[in-house]
Amino acid sequence: MSNQLIETIERFTKNEFLPKIEQIEKTEPESEFITDLLERTSEIGLNLLLLPEEEGGIGLNIPLTGKALMKMAEINAGISTIYLFHYAGMFPFLMDENGAKLIREIMRTNPDCLLAPLQSSYLPNITGVKYLSVYKETNAGAFFSILPVHEVEIIEKGKNLGLRPLCYSSVNFEKIKIGEKNSIRMSVEEGKKLSGIVKSFIDIMLSAIAVGNARTAYRHAINYATERYQGGDILINHSIIQVMLGRILARISASSAYCEKILQDANNNNYTEAGIAKAFITECCEWACSDCVQIFGGYGYMKDFHVERHLRDAKSLCAISGGNMFKVQEYIKNLMGVKQ
């Protein structure tokens, strides 16, 4: 059943996104075209993947959700990342009975709605988002609240290097007022822990997206190398290209295996390595995509061949959710903390 679902997602993204890739790149994130595309994507239930079946969702576990995002990212990492943030937005609520009911109610009244997590003034995605899942600590405790996006003051919006049509924004976080309504409340200590888990969930899913993105870049490079003649011989017959492709494949395979491990760990509520794995995997995948562009030579730099998009997306995945160096630093700090 689950595999069938992943296949459906794969087929849908291929049919729906692939012919429109260039238009997605060019079009403004708030255009009708993008809104329609996201609404149609939600119609097949993509926004319900993580929601338990008893709450009206599809109820995929974390590894399968990661696999679904990976498959989507093979076609378009931007839309895949938009859905990742949607799942991250609902994730803390699913840990709580009342929270899950709250999400069910929102999804029932707005079947095509998308959420996004907000923990500081930086909002990673605003494209197609109708509700924000805000985490805030107050004197009365820590809250995860659902707020309609129009209630939040947006200071600025902008595009990134890649991951189109995803669009970031800055909000006036200090002015956001939250209360008991549409919220789950907990102690600050519990809130910090859950907020950390949400961040780890994002890191794990970003890793899966990075792998999907790099796999497609690699496929493009292989196809190009087997078709293109260079210096009187087919490109794949040049030793330098063989070594490059071998190294790219090794990096992607290692990333893929590591990604599989952290997805399984997360399924067992172990998020220890999420940050450091995200740093490793996204860097490996960026390196792989950069070399794929090199294999294409001049063609790789042209938008028509798409491999440049995979590089931009790969670099953006390194930067999003905080710099990779801080992820590594955080991991060691936590590790030392455990030892102490």
Place this chain on the structure above:
Amino acid sequence: MSFSEKLGKLLLDYNNNNRGRTQYYVLPPKIKEIQSFIREWAQKEAKPFVQKIDQQEHTEFDWELVRRGAKAGLLTRIIPNILGGDGGVFDFFRFGTLGAAVFCEELSAVCSGMATLFGAHYLGIMPILVAMDMRKARRLLKPICESAKTDNPKLCAFAITEPGAGSDVEDNEGGQKAHLSTFAKRVSGGYILNGRKQFISNGSVASLITVFACTDKSKGINAWTCFAVTRDMKGFSVGRIENKMGQRASHAAELIFEDVFVPEDNRIGLEGDGWLLNQLTLDSSRGPVGAIALGGARHAIEICIEYFKNNGLIKDRYIQMELADMLQKYESARSLVWRSCGTFPPLHYLSAMAKCVASDTAMEICSKTIDLMGEDGIKQKNEVEKIFRDIKLTQIYEGTNQINRLAVAEELLVNDNYKKIF
């Protein structure tokens, strides 16, 4: 002995005598002047165009920037006084291509696409200058020099890449196996040119294009010949303008030649001199391409330092170490670029090395800057993402870095030449 053979022997002797003997370079006062002038000009005149040009459609071209550049003498600095230009400011025979490298780095520190725009103009002029036929050079370059003083400046371009011949036409081994499909058939009074060129920087806007074509398909690179084609020649047209990842200030276009008659007087050098002219031109331009990469890297470092000054993290030891690492990589790569540019014509292996080291270093610095700045690094408004897109091209054009490495191996591994650089 033909001109080509004489020049080839001269170059071979020169390379053998000078391998490993170039010196470290401190900028001479004249080059320092260029640096200050371009730095000021770029900040004042070019910077206002950067964001607009980056966002515009790939088919649009900003002539206002070229006009401003022409007024400041940017189009004619490479052309000696005796040929009607602004006269040997770069002074190749005294300073090598160091002037061009400094020029490119300063422009690139504002926008790498702009550096490529003006650099590609110089590239188009280069074969005409190195062929050293003063009468022909004066005639061909006169309209360029005169137009630079008007509101309708003219640009040049260098056309060698073809759909089936890319990086391989930019080193010896590949060049010998690759076949230029652009063919020049000898007819009374000149040649008939047929073929297509691809990814030609400035191709869509240039008035004068130095085109490389084959005159005898059985002779390989020995039949490559260079021609000066003007935009108004019948049968010449511009095909698609490429939609590039970055460097959007400079167009890359397809050029189509359909029975274009080129008078014999527009042939640069002799028949068969094309390969040599191509190599001399590319050897001269690889150092400056390295400088374009480093200009972008410098800009990224500046943004990164300001960013951490503003958020207070500049005091963090780890951040300091990363910034120091970037600065030392930049400085060492620039030393190699300056060293490679210090002689004219530049040494083949050294210019290839400089281009590889500088572009790889620049890419590493840009990438690291984004990693350090996190989400802020990929926001369009913070410019680093633009630099990342722009700099990627420096690892690809003028021969991919893989091809340039082969060029280094090809020269240094033959006859144990590598021992001479130790």
